[in-house]
Amino acid sequence: MVVPDAPGTRALGGVRREVRELSALLSTEVVSGPQATFANVLRALPAHPYVHFAPHA
Known part of the structure; x- marks a missing residue:
């Protein structure tokens, strides 16, 4: 899940490079930006043994 530029926050500059x-290195499915909703992330989780989150905390 990638949200490098959430509204009202400063951009996370290294996130795009990280992705x-x-x-x-890995077979990936990237859920990003407006598609990075709770429902979409939950839907994608069962298909992947590993998950990496790169949002604002």
Whole structure:
């Protein structure tokens, strides 16, 4: 899950690079931006043994 530029917060500059690097190493499905909703993330979880979150906390 990637949300590098959530409204009202500063951009997370390294997130896009992080996604590229992880995608080069692993088979990935990236849920990002407006599609990174609670429901969409829950729907994707069962299909993947590992999950990496890169949002604002």
